[in-house]
Every structure is written in structure tokens, then in C-alpha cells.
Amino acid sequence: MSQTQADEVMKSRPLYGTLTPKQGSSHFIVADGEGGDAVAALLNAAPDMKPLAHIVYIPGANGTDLTALLEGLGARVFHPAPSYASASQRIRKVLGDAHMGLQLYVAGTEGLIGQVQRDAIAAGLPHDALTTEQRGSKARRVQCVHCKGITENVTLDPFVCSHCGLNLFVRDHYSRRLAAFQGVCIDAEDPGEVPPSEERFK
Amino acid sequence: MSLDDAFKDPFFRDESFFGDFSYKNSPHAVNRFPFPFPEDDYMYSVNMEPHVKGRPGSIFEHYFDVDEHYVSEMRDRARVLEQDPLRCQSLPHMTLAGWDLLELIMEKFAEEYPQWFALTKDSNRWHWINRPLGIDQKFTFLDESTLPMGPFEYITRQAQGDFTLQDQREDNLWIEAGMVTSQADWSLDFDIGMNFHEWHAPVPLAHQMGIFDRALKFLLALQHGAPVRRFNWTMTVDPLLDTSPENYHKWGPTKTTLTPENIGKRQHLRVELQTLIRLPRSNAICFPIRCYLISMDDLVTRPKWARRFHRVIKTVPDELATYKGFIRNKPMILDYLSKFDDGAPTSPGWWPED
Numbered sequence: 001m002s003q004t005q006a007d008e009v010m011k012s013r014p015l016y017g018t019l020t021p022k023q024g025s026s027h028f029i030v031a032d033g034e035g036g037d038a039v040a041a042l043l044n045a046a047p048d049m050k051p052l053a054h055i056v057y058i059p060g061a062n063g064t065d066l067t068a069l070l071e072g073l074g075a076r077v078f079h080p081a082p083s084y085a086s087a088s089q090r091i092r093k094v095l096g097d098a099h100m101g102l103q104l105y106v107a108g109t110e111g112l113i114g115q116v117q118r119d120a121i122a123a124g125l126p127h128d129a130l131t132t133e134q135r136g137s138k139a140r141r142v143q144c145v146h147c148k149g150i151t152e153n154v155t156l157d158p159f160v161c162s163h164c165g166l167n168l169f170v171r172d173h174y175s176r177r178l179a180a181f182q183g184v185c186i187d188a189e190d191p192g193e194v195p196p197s198e199e200r201f202k
Numbered sequence: 203m204s205l206d207d208a209f210k211d212p213f214f215r216d217e218s219f220f221g222d223f224s225y226k227n228s229p230h231a232v233n234r235f236p237f238p239f240p241e242d243d244y245m246y247s248v249n250m251e252p253h254v255k256g257r258p259g260s261i262f263e264h265y266f267d268v269d270e271h272y273v274s275e276m277r278d279r280a281r282v283l284e285q286d287p288l289r290c291q292s293l294p295h296m297t298l299a300g301w302d303l304l305e306l307i308m309e310k311f312a313e314e315y316p317q318w319f320a321l322t323k324d325s326n327r328w329h330w331i332n333r334p335l336g337i338d339q340k341f342t343f344l345d346e347s348t349l350p351m352g353p354f355e356y357i358t359r360q361a362q363g364d365f366t367l368q369d370q371r372e373d374n375l376w377i378e379a380g381m382v383t384s385q386a387d388w389s390l391d392f393d394i395g396m397n398f399h400e401w402h403a404p405v406p407l408a409h410q411m412g413i414f415d416r417a418l419k420f421l422l423a424l425q426h427g428a429p430v431r432r433f434n435w436t437m438t439v440d441p442l443l444d445t446s447p448e449n450y451h452k453w454g455p456t457k458t459t460l461t462p463e464n465i466g467k468r469q470h471l472r473v474e475l476q477t478l479i480r481l482p483r484s485n486a487i488c489f490p491i492r493c494y495l496i497s498m499d500d501l502v503t504r505p506k507w508a509r510r511f512h513r514v515i516k517t518v519p520d521e522l523a524t525y526k527g528f529i530r531n532k533p534m535i536l537d538y539l540s541k542f543d544d545g546a547p548t549s550p551g552w553w554p555e556d
């Protein structure tokens with residue numbers, strides 16, 4: 001398997017939609033980076049969601065910061081967070097406490113969507129209560145298959161594992177449980193022969 | 203448990219699958235090797251047939267084949283698990299399926315190999331004896347606290363081949379438990395929790411050919427008591443059972459050390475006999491993946507196999523050779539095999555002498 005890069009989208013790769021208003025007793029919205037624009041579009045299209053909305057927003061690793069825009073939307077709760085790790089306890093608590101009728105919306109990078117999706121499944125949220133939209137950076141969360149460490153915001157392929165230092169190429173094979181793509185040593189057969197990195201995931 | 207006692211039965215070879223690679227097939231094992239090609243070419247297909255008993259002496263004689271490599275393979279499994287405990291995982295709701303599998307293996311082993319295994323039952327109080335591995339265990343069926351580890355890990359440490367358990371729901375199969383120490387380069391730790399199409403995602407061509415749609419449909423209707431089987435194959439340098447992606451950076455370099463002088467001894471055909479079994483209580487599907495290795499030198503001792511294998515490798519699409527990981531050595535393999543192919547026709551079927 002190690003050599004393969006299928007040219008079409010792999011079946012393990014998730015597909016995303018567009019945030020659209022849904023009937024619900026409360027609306028939990030998580031976004032990062034350019035995903036903030038999708039949230040603004042959602043709430044502007046359905047202003048009556050605002051008194052029922054709880055937004056968590058994380059600025060993008062690429063520098064995009066729409067905090068001011070989202071704060072001004074008038075949601076019942078607005079929580080800016082510096083990173084997913086810092087927000088994850090809150091996100092899991094809200095998902096764990098969710099009553100029937102909670103709708104979950106996630107917009108932004110694939111890494112963010114995957115992690116919220118994973119936490120929502122773990123909390124037992126029904127599949128159809130979740131809407132996603134991919135926006136902004138195509139950077140990937142990648143798990144090194146060798147040391148199991150996850151490197152966030154990978155834009156280059158190949159790249160150096162931030163945990164064990166092996167040169168990894170990024171496969172399209174995706175695990176929803178880990179919310180991560182798989183990274184495999186690129187110079188295993190010919191140590192040191194590493195092709196130049198390209199910016200594949202902008 | 204003392205594995206050393208086991209080698210007192212001379213049937214079981216004392217050999218290694220790493221380091222000095224002392225693994226070898228006896229002439230009997232070569233003769234019964236599951237050569238997986240019934241024709242002179244190969245392409246993916248929905249190749250499934252009923253798992254019924256086959257010719258005496260063949261690997262199909264029994265429900266589970268226990269062969270001369272049994273004890274050494276189990277020792278290799280224990281070694282791999284010690285190095286990387288993540289090779290055996292079971293999500294919490296799969297425990298019942300683990301008991302289903304434990305029952306199946308114990309019953310079949312005791313029934314088909316009474317010289318090595320015994321199972322006695324006094325309602326739920328069971329007594330299991332595994333002589334080759336020196337195990338004598340009394341326990342209560344369905345009571346986890348009476349075994350030294352979960353039922354799935356317990357029994358798959360005593361049975362050759364990898365095992366995965368698939369839960370069935372939402373018209374799909376979900377891989378949610380596995381004992382995976384002799385895999386052809388895929389990661390249980392990465393794939394656990396995926397559905398049928400997701401874990402097969404990296405396979406080239408087969409999705410477009412509709413193979414996985416048809417195979418899944420067939421499996422969803424699989425009945426208890428009517429298991430099926432199929433073969434898969436790849437190529438491995440040295441008789442290394444643990445060709446894991448986790449350790450790929452360690453074994454990958456051996457592919458560059460083949461030479462025309464050592465290829466016959468070191469290049470192995472790796473055949474997986476895969477069985478699909480519906481389990482009775484959990485309704486899960488069990489997937490044993492039994493690995494057989496044969497060196498090119500041993501393979502070419504059967505003229506029909508030698509001719510046919512040359513033709514298969516010659517015509518296999520590059521996508522498959524790349525996926526299976528032998529594209530860089532394909533020319534050298536063909537050079538070696540061509541000396542044994544005089545162009546004579548081969549008879550249909552995989553048996554060596556038919």
C-alpha cells in the first residue's frame with residue numbers, strides 16, 4: 001500500500017456540504033479561520049437562529065481571524081478560543097449535555113471538522129444533527145503511522161513528522177476516529193532520497 | 203505458559219520470522235502450499251467460494267489449518283504484541299463477538315486436532331487444553347474475569363493468522379476488533395472503526411470495477427453455518443510475517459538488497475487465505491486472514507506453478523504491482539522466473555500435479 005496515491009477521491013475521505021439553517025431548539029456552531037464567513041452567512045440568512053445560537057470560534061493557523069465579525073453577529077453565546085485543544089473540553093460538555101433538537105454546525109478546515117465530528121459521534125449525537133462546510137485552508141491533520149504522533153496544519157508533501165522526524169508523504173486515506181490523514185515514510189526503501197516538498201494543501 | 207515445551211512434538215518447527223529468518227517449509231508444506239492462481243493471469247474479482255472441506259492433506263482439510271509453523275508463529279505474535287500492544291484492539295461492544303470466536307476456535311481445534319487440543323464443558327464451566335503451547339485453562343464461558351485477558355486476545359494468541367471482527371449495522375460492516383501481527387502492510391490502529399468502503403479506500407481499480415459494492419452486498423447476507431473463503435496475495439522479501447506500515451521504515455530497505463543470486467531464497471510469494479464467518483450470538487462477521495509464505499526456490503520445484511507464476515507476474519497491471527509493493531523488483535523476479543517457463547500449456551486449477 002505504501003506507494004499508492006489514488007488520483008481520484010478516496011472512499012475514506014469525507015465529503016462536506018454547505019451550512020444551511022435547520023429546525024432546532026438550539027444551534028451549536030463551531031468554526032475556525034475562513035469558516036467564520038460561512039457562519040456569518042448562515043446567521044444572516046436566518047436571523048431568528050441568533051437567540052438560540054452558541055458559537056465557538058478559533059482563528060485560522062494561516063492567520064485569518066474573523067473574531068470581530070462573529071462577535072458582532074449577536075449570538076446568545078460567543079466564545080473565542082485560541083485553539084481546538086483549548087476549546088475541546090467546552091465542546092465535549094455541550095455535546096454531552098445536548099438535548100433532542102440540538103443542531104450542530106461546523107465550518108472551516110478539515111482538521112477542525114473531523115475533530116468536532118469525532119467528538120459528536122462519541123457523544124452519541126445523531127448523524128443528521130450535524131452539518132459541515134469546508135472553508136479556507138486545505139491544511140491537513142496527519143497521523144504518522146510509525147510513531148502515531150499527529151502533526152497539525154500540514155500544507156507540504158512530503159513533510160517532516162513533528163514528533164519522530166521521519167520524512168512522511170501524505171496519503172488520502174482518512175480515519176474519522178482519529179480525524180486525521182495517514183503519513184507514511186517516503187524514503188523507507190531508499191533512506192535519504194526525499195523528493196522536494198510541494199505545497200499541496202493550501 | 204512455556205512455549206519451549208512445545209518443540210518436544212517434532213511436528214512443529216522451531217524457526218524465526220525475523221532476524222536470522224530461519225523459517226522454512228518442509229517438502230510436505232511445499233506440496234500443500236495454497237498456490238492461488240487457477241489461471242495464467244490475475245485480476246481482482248469477487249472471488250468467493252463456500253468454505254467447505256477439501257482434499258485430505260491440503261490446507262482445506264480442516265476448518266482452521268494448524269500446520270508445522272503453528273508454535274513459531276504464535277511465538278512471533280507474542281513478540282510483536284510485546285513491541286506494539288496496539289496491534290490487538292477491540293472496541294468495548296465487541297466482547298460478545300470475541301466469545302463467539304473463542305468458542306468456534308476451541309470447538310474446531312478440539313474436534314479436528316484431538317492430539318493437540320481438548321475442550322470439556324460442564325455447562326458454562328469450560329476446561330481448555332492446548333498442548334503445543336502448554337496451556338491448561340479452566341474458565342467460565344462469557345465471564346471475562348475468569349480469563350487472563352479478553353476472550354478475543356486470549357484465543358487469537360493461540361490461532362495462526364490475523365483476525366478481524368466486523369459489526370453489522372446501517373447496511374454496512376464496521377471493523378471494530380482486530381489481532382493484526384502478520385498483515386500485508388495495513389494498519390489496524392488507523393483503520394479500526396471504519397466501514398467496508400473506507401478501509402478498502404487505498405485499493406486501486408477495484409472500486410471502479412464495482413467489486414467492493416458486490417462483495418459488501420454478498421457479505422451482508424452471509425448466513426451462520428455457511429462460511430465463504432477467498433485468496434489474496436502479494437510479494438514479501440524474507441519470510442517476515444510482520445510487514446506492518448508501523449515498521450515499514452525498518453523492513454522497506456530490504457527490498458533494495460535483492461540480487462539475482464539471493465532472489466530465489468529471499469523473495470517470497472505471500473498468500474492469504476481469508477475466510478468470512480457469521481458469528482451466532484453477536485451477528486458479527488469474523489475475518490481470519492491466514493498467511494502462507496513460500497520462497498521462489500521452493501515454488502519453482504513445481505513446474506506448473508513456476509510456468510504459471512511467471513505468466514501472472516508478467517501480465518499483472520503496474521497499478522497492482524505498485525500497490526502490492528514489488529514494482530521495483532518486478533524485472534528481477536521475471537528474470538528469475540523466466541528460466542522455468544518453457545511456454546508449455548498449463549492445466550486449469552491450482553493443484554500442482556493435476
Ligand code: HEM
Nearest residue numbers: 001246247248249366388401402404405408417434435489
Ligand atoms: C469483511 C472483511 C474484510 C476485511 C476486514 C478486509 C480488509 C482489507 C484491508 C485492510 C485491505 C488493505 C487495504 C489497504 O491497502 O490499506 C484489503 C485489501 C483488499 N481487499 Fe479486503 N477485506 C475484507 C473483505 C474483502 C472481500 C470480501 C473482498 C472481495 C472482493 C476483498 C477484496 C480486497 C482486495 C481486492 C484488496 C486488495 C488486495 C491486494 O491487491 O493486495 N476484501 N482488505
